[in-house]
Amino acid sequence: MKRPYVIALILLGVLTLLSLVLNGIVIFQFLRLRCVAHGVVADTRALITELTDDTFSHTVEIDQEIPISTDLPFNEAMTVPINTVVPISTTVVVPVDLGFTTYNLAVPIDTVFPVDMEVTVPFSQTVDITTAVPIDVDVPVEIAIADTPLVDYLDELDAKLEEIDAQLGCLGWQE
Numbered sequence: 001m002k003r004p005y006v007i008a009l010i011l012l013g014v015l016t017l018l019s020l021v022l023n024g025i026v027i028f029q030f031l032r033l034r035c036v037a038h039g040v041v042a043d044t045r046a047l048i049t050e051l052t053d054d055t056f057s058h059t060v061e062i063d064q065e066i067p068i069s070t071d072l073p074f075n076e077a078m079t080v081p082i083n084t085v086v087p088i089s090t091t092v093v094v095p096v097d098l099g100f101t102t103y104n105l106a107v108p109i110d111t112v113f114p115v116d117m118e119v120t121v122p123f124s125q126t127v128d129i130t131t132a133v134p135i136d137v138d139v140p141v142e143i144a145i146a147d148t149p150l151v152d153y154l155d156e157l158d159a160k161l162e163e164i165d166a167q168l169g170c171l172g173w174q175e
Helices: 003-052 150-168
Strands: 055-097 102-144
Touching (some): 003 150
Antiparallel strands (some): 055 102
Protein backbone atom coordinates (compact mmCIF):
# COMPACT_ATOMS: atom_id res chain seq x y z
CA MET A 1 0.00 0.00 0.00
CA LYS A 2 1.02 3.41 -0.58
CA ARG A 3 2.06 5.52 2.26
CA PRO A 4 -0.57 8.30 1.92
CA TYR A 5 -3.30 5.66 2.08
CA VAL A 6 -1.88 4.17 5.24
CA ILE A 7 -1.65 7.60 6.90
CA ALA A 8 -5.22 8.33 5.80
CA LEU A 9 -6.42 4.98 7.20
CA ILE A 10 -4.59 5.56 10.50
CA LEU A 11 -5.99 9.09 10.67
CA LEU A 12 -9.47 7.74 9.89
CA GLY A 13 -9.11 5.08 12.60
CA VAL A 14 -7.95 7.64 15.15
CA LEU A 15 -10.81 9.99 14.25
CA THR A 16 -13.28 7.12 14.46
CA LEU A 17 -11.99 6.15 17.91
CA LEU A 18 -12.07 9.81 18.98
CA SER A 19 -15.68 10.06 17.69
CA LEU A 20 -16.65 6.90 19.59
CA VAL A 21 -15.05 8.22 22.80
CA LEU A 22 -16.80 11.61 22.42
CA ASN A 23 -20.14 9.89 21.68
CA GLY A 24 -19.64 7.72 24.77
CA ILE A 25 -18.97 10.84 26.89
CA VAL A 26 -22.09 12.55 25.46
CA ILE A 27 -24.22 9.45 26.13
CA PHE A 28 -22.80 9.19 29.67
CA GLN A 29 -23.63 12.89 30.33
CA PHE A 30 -27.16 12.39 28.95
CA LEU A 31 -27.65 9.44 31.30
CA ARG A 32 -26.44 11.57 34.25
CA LEU A 33 -28.77 14.37 33.14
CA ARG A 34 -31.62 11.83 33.00
CA CYS A 35 -30.77 10.80 36.56
CA VAL A 36 -30.80 14.43 37.74
CA ALA A 37 -34.18 15.00 35.99
CA HIS A 38 -35.49 11.87 37.71
CA GLY A 39 -34.50 13.35 41.10
CA VAL A 40 -36.13 16.71 40.26
CA VAL A 41 -39.38 14.98 39.27
CA ALA A 42 -39.36 12.92 42.49
CA ASP A 43 -38.78 16.08 44.58
CA THR A 44 -41.58 17.88 42.73
CA ARG A 45 -43.98 15.00 43.40
CA ALA A 46 -43.09 15.14 47.12
CA LEU A 47 -43.79 18.90 47.17
CA ILE A 48 -47.16 18.37 45.46
CA THR A 49 -48.09 15.76 48.08
CA GLU A 50 -47.16 18.17 50.89
CA LEU A 51 -49.10 20.97 49.21
CA THR A 52 -52.20 18.78 48.90
CA ASP A 53 -52.13 18.11 52.67
CA ASP A 54 -51.46 21.76 53.55
CA THR A 55 -53.89 24.40 54.83
CA PHE A 56 -54.22 27.98 53.63
CA SER A 57 -54.44 30.37 56.62
CA HIS A 58 -55.22 34.08 56.54
CA THR A 59 -56.68 36.64 58.94
CA VAL A 60 -59.36 38.91 57.51
CA GLU A 61 -59.50 42.30 59.22
CA ILE A 62 -62.92 43.95 59.31
CA ASP A 63 -63.08 47.59 60.42
CA GLN A 64 -66.25 49.35 59.28
CA GLU A 65 -69.61 50.66 60.39
CA ILE A 66 -72.83 48.90 59.52
CA PRO A 67 -75.86 51.20 59.26
CA ILE A 68 -79.07 49.93 60.85
CA SER A 69 -82.46 51.49 60.19
CA THR A 70 -85.58 49.67 61.35
CA ASP A 71 -88.97 50.06 62.99
CA LEU A 72 -89.43 48.16 66.23
CA PRO A 73 -93.13 47.56 67.04
CA PHE A 74 -94.30 47.11 70.60
CA ASN A 75 -97.75 45.62 71.22
CA GLU A 76 -98.15 44.86 74.91
CA ALA A 77 -100.93 44.93 77.48
CA MET A 78 -99.90 46.01 80.96
CA THR A 79 -101.99 45.37 84.09
CA VAL A 80 -101.93 48.35 86.43
CA PRO A 81 -103.21 47.82 89.99
CA ILE A 82 -105.14 50.78 91.42
CA ASN A 83 -105.59 50.88 95.21
CA THR A 84 -106.57 54.33 96.41
CA VAL A 85 -109.27 56.42 98.12
CA VAL A 86 -111.02 59.12 96.11
CA PRO A 87 -112.37 61.93 98.32
CA ILE A 88 -115.47 63.78 97.07
CA SER A 89 -116.44 67.11 98.62
CA THR A 90 -118.97 69.02 96.57
CA THR A 91 -122.48 70.47 96.60
CA VAL A 92 -125.03 69.27 94.09
CA VAL A 93 -128.02 71.47 93.24
CA VAL A 94 -131.15 69.41 92.68
CA PRO A 95 -134.17 71.22 91.24
CA VAL A 96 -137.39 70.24 93.04
CA ASP A 97 -140.70 70.95 91.26
CA LEU A 98 -143.28 72.14 93.86
CA GLY A 99 -146.09 72.51 91.35
CA PHE A 100 -146.31 76.27 91.40
CA THR A 101 -142.54 76.91 91.48
CA THR A 102 -139.20 75.17 91.23
CA TYR A 103 -137.00 75.10 94.25
CA ASN A 104 -133.23 74.48 93.92
CA LEU A 105 -132.15 72.32 96.76
CA ALA A 106 -128.41 72.31 97.59
CA VAL A 107 -127.26 68.87 98.70
CA PRO A 108 -123.77 68.81 100.21
CA ILE A 109 -121.74 65.64 99.51
CA ASP A 110 -118.67 64.95 101.61
CA THR A 111 -117.53 61.33 101.28
CA VAL A 112 -114.70 59.04 100.17
CA PHE A 113 -114.79 56.17 97.69
CA PRO A 114 -112.27 53.35 98.09
CA VAL A 115 -110.96 52.08 94.71
CA ASP A 116 -109.30 48.66 94.59
CA MET A 117 -109.07 47.28 91.06
CA GLU A 118 -106.74 46.19 88.29
CA VAL A 119 -106.90 47.88 84.91
CA THR A 120 -105.40 46.41 81.72
CA VAL A 121 -103.82 49.14 79.64
CA PRO A 122 -102.99 48.25 76.01
CA PHE A 123 -99.69 49.72 74.78
CA SER A 124 -99.14 49.79 71.02
CA GLN A 125 -96.22 51.85 69.74
CA THR A 126 -93.67 51.66 66.89
CA VAL A 127 -90.19 52.97 67.65
CA ASP A 128 -87.96 54.05 64.76
CA ILE A 129 -84.31 53.02 65.27
CA THR A 130 -81.56 54.49 63.08
CA THR A 131 -77.93 53.97 64.08
CA ALA A 132 -74.52 52.80 62.87
CA VAL A 133 -72.83 49.86 64.60
CA PRO A 134 -69.01 49.93 64.43
CA ILE A 135 -67.37 46.54 63.84
CA ASP A 136 -63.64 46.05 64.41
CA VAL A 137 -62.79 42.35 64.34
CA ASP A 138 -60.08 40.01 63.03
CA VAL A 139 -61.49 36.78 61.58
CA PRO A 140 -59.06 33.86 61.14
CA VAL A 141 -59.78 31.88 57.96
CA GLU A 142 -58.33 28.41 57.39
CA ILE A 143 -59.01 26.52 54.17
CA ALA A 144 -57.66 23.01 53.61
CA ILE A 145 -56.34 22.75 50.06
CA ALA A 146 -57.84 19.25 49.95
CA ASP A 147 -61.29 20.91 50.23
CA THR A 148 -60.75 23.18 47.19
CA PRO A 149 -60.90 22.54 43.43
CA LEU A 150 -57.12 23.04 43.35
CA VAL A 151 -56.61 19.48 44.66
CA ASP A 152 -57.93 18.04 41.37
CA TYR A 153 -55.31 19.96 39.40
CA LEU A 154 -52.59 18.88 41.82
CA ASP A 155 -53.65 15.22 41.50
CA GLU A 156 -53.60 15.52 37.71
CA LEU A 157 -50.13 17.10 37.83
CA ASP A 158 -48.89 14.34 40.15
CA ALA A 159 -50.22 11.67 37.75
CA LYS A 160 -48.38 13.28 34.81
CA LEU A 161 -45.19 13.56 36.86
CA GLU A 162 -45.56 9.89 37.84
CA GLU A 163 -45.63 8.99 34.13
CA ILE A 164 -42.52 11.09 33.51
CA ASP A 165 -40.84 9.55 36.58
CA ALA A 166 -41.49 6.04 35.23
CA GLN A 167 -40.02 7.01 31.84
CA LEU A 168 -36.93 8.62 33.37
CA GLY A 169 -35.86 5.65 35.50
CA CYS A 170 -32.32 6.35 36.69
CA LEU A 171 -30.77 2.93 35.99
CA GLY A 172 -29.05 2.96 39.35
CA TRP A 173 -26.84 6.00 38.64
CA GLN A 174 -27.18 8.56 41.37
CA GLU A 175 -25.79 12.08 41.28
